[in-house]
Amino acid sequence: MISFNTIAGLLVVLIGAAAIFLLAVFDRKQSTSPLRPIAGFQSLRRAIGLAVEDGKRLHVSIGSANILNPNSASALVGLSTLSRIAQLSMISDRPPIATSGEGSLAILSQDTLRDAYRSGNALEQYDPTRARLAGVTPMSYIAGAIPIVHDESITANLLVGSYGGEVALLADAIDQENAFSLAASDSLTAQAAMYATASEPLIGEELFAIPAYLQAGPFYTASLRAQDILRWIVIAAILVGSALKLAAII
Amino acid sequence: MRAPVATAIAIATGLIVLLGYFIQLAVLQNIRAILLGWGVTLAGVATLIGIINLIITHWRRVTAIRNRDLLSALLIVSFLLTITAGLVLGPSDAQFQHVVTSIQVPIEASLMAVLAVSLAYASLRLFQKRKGLVAVVFVTSALLFLLVISGIPASGSENQFMASVLSAINQLPVAGARGILLGIALGSLATGLRILMGTDRPYSG
Numbered sequence: 001m002i003s004f005n006t007i008a009g010l011l012v013v014l015i016g017a018a019a020i021f022l023l024a025v026f027d028r029k030q031s032t033s034p035l036r037p038i039a040g041f042q043s044l045r046r047a048i049g050l051a052v053e054d055g056k057r058l059h060v061s062i063g064s065a066n067i068l069n070p071n072s073a074s075a076l077v078g079l080s081t082l083s084r085i086a087q088l089s090m091i092s093d094r095p096p097i098a099t100s101g102e103g104s105l106a107i108l109s110q111d112t113l114r115d116a117y118r119s120g121n122a123l124e125q126y127d128p129t130r131a132r133l134a135g136v137t138p139m140s141y142i143a144g145a146i147p148i149v150h151d152e153s154i155t156a157n158l159l160v161g162s163y164g165g166e167v168a169l170l171a172d173a174i175d176q177e178n179a180f181s182l183a184a185s186d187s188l189t190a191q192a193a194m195y196a197t198a199s200e201p202l203i204g205e206e207l208f209a210i211p212a213y214l215q216a217g218p219f220y221t222a223s224l225r226a227q228d229i230l231r232w233i234v235i236a237a238i239l240v241g242s243a244l245k246l247a248a249i250i
Numbered sequence: 251m252r253a254p255v256a257t258a259i260a261i262a263t264g265l266i267v268l269l270g271y272f273i274q275l276a277v278l279q280n281i282r283a284i285l286l287g288w289g290v291t292l293a294g295v296a297t298l299i300g301i302i303n304l305i306i307t308h309w310r311r312v313t314a315i316r317n318r319d320l321l322s323a324l325l326i327v328s329f330l331l332t333i334t335a336g337l338v339l340g341p342s343d344a345q346f347q348h349v350v351t352s353i354q355v356p357i358e359a360s361l362m363a364v365l366a367v368s369l370a371y372a373s374l375r376l377f378q379k380r381k382g383l384v385a386v387v388f389v390t391s392a393l394l395f396l397l398v399i400s401g402i403p404a405s406g407s408e409n410q411f412m413a414s415v416l417s418a419i420n421q422l423p424v425a426g427a428r429g430i431l432l433g434i435a436l437g438s439l440a441t442g443l444r445i446l447m448g449t450d451r452p453y454s455g
Contacts, residue, residue: 006272013268017443024449068289073438076445079452103297108452110303115454129307133300139358144304151317165365172368186434188427195388196372199379204430208437219449223440230436 012230019229024222035221040182040200041213047156047180048088056155057094059148060085061170062109063161063185064101064141071162073208074186075105078160079112080211080220082131085158086116088214090125097152098131100161101141106133142166146173159183159198160210163190171197184210257448264446305329395423 051058062078065071082098089096098109109131117126134144149157150173157174159167159181167183167190174181175197183198184207185191194201202210205227212220244250263285270282308322332350339346373392376385397403398419403412444450 010272012439013443016439017447020440020443020447066293068286068293070438073441076441076450076452077437080450100300103295103300104293106300106303107296111454112452118454128303129310131303132307133304136297136301137358139361143361147321151319165369166361168369168372169361169365172372186438188430191430193369195380196369196376205433205437207434208441217449219444219447223444226443227433227436227440230439231433234432234436 012233015233016226016230019226020219020223022222023225024219027222027225035209035213035224038202038206038209038213040202040206041210043180043200044156044158044182044214047182048085051155052089052092054155055093056153057092058085058089058096059152059154059157060096060098060109061145061157061159061161062098062100062105063159063163063167064135064138065105065162066102067104067108071186074160074162074184075100075102077184077208077210078158079105079108080216081158081160081214082109083112083116084211084214084216086113087120090117090120090122094153095125095127095130097148097154099134099141099145099148100131101133101135101138103133103136105161106131138164139166142170145170149173149177149179155179157181158210159185159194160207162186163193165189165193168193168197175199253451253454256453257451260451260453261446261448264442268442268446301329391422394419 048058050056060078060082062075062082065075067075078100082096085096095113098113100106100109110128113131114123114126114128117123132144132148134148135141146169148154149170154174154177157179159170160183163185164187167185171181171183171194180200181198182200182202183190183194184202185194186207191201191203195203208227209224211217212224241250266278267282267285270278305326308319308325311317311319311322312326335346335349341347373389376389398416403416441450445452
């Protein structure tokens with residue numbers, strides 16, 4: 001017997017997959033509507049440009065999500081962001097640094113950097129120690145990442161991944177260096193801490209919009225639009241469910 | 251497409267694990283359990299490789315000609331002492347665990363204390379950093395909930411109206427959190443689907 005939850009879950013997955021595929025194939029020029037402007041991304045583009053011009057370094061922090069846990073999606077967004085940042089800063093004298101708080105993320109970030117340099121025919125720029133495991137617990141990760149912010153001539157930091165409230169220490173260290181920080185997390189605690197401490201915090205699902213706003217490819221933009229479609233479906237389902245509950249039908 | 255074999259393996263593995271979640275078929279469940287078991291083992295090995303990478307990075311900093319960092323030497327020595335003691339005594343040894351936690355817990359507790367001060371200071375400086383309605387709402391709600399959590403308003407909870415107001419206020423963050431978490435769930439779904447479609451590949455193959 002297949003339960004209602006199973007059917008509903010499968011339906012959401014299938015609708016999401018179909019929406020991403022169709023939007024990526026048929027709306028490559030984003031003819032329906034352009035992405036809404038978000039101040040954080042405009043500041044990020046400016047910070048990346050300034051870092052490349054000044055020969056300073058970019059730091060991408062991917063957090064400490066376990067790749068086997070449900071919160072790994074934020075880390076996967078962090079890896080996509082790292083790939084795009086590596087491509088955008090390939091002409092810089094100083095390649096970006098990636099830090100993570102989990103072993104498999106450290107390996108994936110090394111692989112992501114290598115792939116980005118290989119795609120840009122600049123494999124000689126790749127250095128595996130530029131993608132580091134900074135610590136294996138949330139607190140030790142932050143303690144390991146703070147010296148990097150202080151010592152490596154970093155002017156722009158992207159904190160994209162799963163964190164707890166301790167991320168405020170990292171954002172505060174970045175602030176002390178007068179560096180830029182764009183911060184996004186899937187954790188509510190981290191979002192609240194980032195709102196108080198980061199230069200440009202992203203709230204809620206804006207985290208998943210980062211690769212699309214960095215023009216990582218049509219599938220990223222399509223998945224952003226697919227999220228909007230799914231959101232309207234969820235809103236409709238909540239309203240219908242509430243109405244049915246109010247009418248004592250369910 | 252680059253690395254078609256790695257991509258095909260990743261997509262097939264993802265589909266099996268996803269279908270195993272939805273469809274309670276014995277064969278599918280068994281394959282899913284095996285794949286997840288492999289994933290757990292690989293994650294353990296990855297942590298080990300990550301630690302080796304960490305030690306290599308700090309070794310380079312110790313042996314660097316310029317900007318030599320002696321704190322990195324401290325890290326390497328601490329790591330070697332910990333791993334040697336762990337290998338000799340075993341990670342479940344009571345004395346070994348006592349020594350490790352006696353060092354780690356106070357350090358993390360002191361970092362939490364620094365965090366409390368940092369957040370309090372950042373909250374005071376919030377209006378310097380952010381202007382606009384959202385910042386006002388953020389600070390107002392933070393102050394309001396600090397007041398509610400303090401229990402002062404609840405001292406008059408014999409009043410039925412006051413109790414209803416407090417109950418309604420306590421529901422507000424739940425509603426907001428659910429809204430944000432729904433958005434994050436949809437974003438996670440879209441990210442997972444991109445990987446299943448092979449368009450987002452956090453591996454080079």
